[in-house]
Amino acid sequence: MKKPDLILNLSNSSNLSKTDAKIAVEVILEELTQGIVSGEGVEIRGFGGFYKKYRKARQGINPKTSERTEVSEKFVPFFKPGKFLKEIINKI
Template identity: 35%
Template sequence: MNKSELVDAIAKDTGLTKKDSEAALKSFIENVSKAVESGDDVQLIGFGTFTTATRAERTGRNPSTGKEITIPASKSPKFKPGKAFKDRVNK
């Protein structure tokens, strides 16, 4: 399912117009992104939790030259599915 198909499904389920459904989806994505960017968790009971994971600086190797390089520390978004979501997928 891509974004336009998701917008169509939301519009069908809620009775909203496609334009309003797309606006709601964009708002959801933007607000989750802002919260995770600022270090907050977004917990949706039954669905899952969006969090930020921190990766420490580490030493890697350039595959073409074999030279050691330093990979800087970074943050990345994570999603941990909730129990109800996992159960639904595994039924």
């Protein structure tokens, strides 16, 4: 599902216009982003948590040339699914 599909589904399943649904989705995504960037993370009980994880520097290999290269340290977004989400996925 892509963002326009999410907006359309939200609009159809609620009494929101497409414009209001678009604003709601954009606000939610902005708040998720700010929570992850700030380091606090965002936890939605039953669904999961969004965090940023630290990755230390390491040696990487270019798959095309097999050349070794240094990959610098960085933060990456991380999602940890909640118990309810894991259960639902495994039932299907």
